[in-house]
Amino acid sequence: MKVYKAHIIYTPRREEFHVLENGYVAVGRDGRVVCVGSSLEALGCPDAEVLDFGNRLLIPAMNDVHVHAAQYHNQGIAMDLELLPWLQNYTFPEESKFSDSSYAELIYRRFVENMKRVGTMRAVVFATIHTEGTRRLMNIFREAGMGALVGKVAMNRNCPDSLQEGVADYVSGMEQLVAESTEPDALVRPIVTPRFIPSCTPEMLRACSEVARRYNLPVQSHLSENLSEIELVRQLEPESQGYGDAYRRYGLFGDTPTVMAHCVWSDEAERRLIRDGGVMVAHCPTSNFNVASGMAPIRTYLDEGISVGLGSDISGGHDLSIFRMMVYAIQVSKMHYQRSNHEQPFLSLSEAFWMATKSGGSFFGKVGSFEEGYDFDALVIDDANLFPADYNILQRLERFIYVGDDRNIVHRFCRGKEVCLAE
Ligand code: GUN
């Protein structure tokens, strides 16, 4: 067992922070939290050896529930189009390059290193259609000791030939990746990833559902992000009641754990399907701004009992930091607060933090909190350059979230093991 001492902050409930000033957390050999307490006696191990982080903050690590590793090279460029032309003009040409596995290796190594740097220890990731590139991305995450659900992307229509793959080849590629990921409770696993309805024929969507069911794999995709996209789906799926219903009819809406990115425009009926299917919404505020999609009504989702995590959605989003996603999520909710004549309360910091940690983390298992049995995924924050002496512990956390950066993150842990930056 290992015991760490620091100012410990986490959110067992979304309404409030739990703060242990000069607290202790005990972590078992399996990398899981045994207990937290305000003294070694309270932990029941008075003789334990303690690693003391002193005046630093110890918080759960970040979880990014929607990000495209293969769009890393486009991060921060190509902000002048809405979703559908943006995909055709910028995104698909970049993803086509991943047929070259050495290019994939180069970009994916940079991507994973930066994800590590910003304190994200778990991610739900889109790769591309290419099996070898996807395999390399999974191996890079494994090497780093980080957690990831990695999606070989299914696409067979409405995109360049170079980004289309036949259904049989898609299934066989997935079967290879599944066969290579048999370790129980592995940190890195495949996820079924139909890009979105416009990219997949009905046959492909059925194959995705079959692969998810047969190998008990989670599912990720995009939902109700942009109005032109929604109109296109209506034309492609005239028999469905809506976009979410189309996924549901193909068995891709909560049949296994499912996360859907964006949900900017989901109406009441779709929100009911999301809630009843236990589907997680990946809220990606910077992407929604950049691709001019709209503002997802996250307060409504939380009030309705829908589970929500935060996503960076590189490269629709320009910022890989989930700390910054908390800030943007709060700011979007303040726009809704104004538009609702102050009827819809905006998100609190604890709610945003909870979405980034315990709520988003729930997609990976018991991740995102320091309650007993949770994986010890943690960050140690040294905010000395932010003049901490003038502030209480929660003000220090808030200030770090708003104005700190990755240089303040001095240790990273994923399931109990320290994750180190490359030299
Ligand atoms: N919808 C389908 N593909 C994508 C993508 O790559 N990014 C975003 N933001 N939305 C999508």
Ligand code: FE
């Ligand atoms: Fe996306």
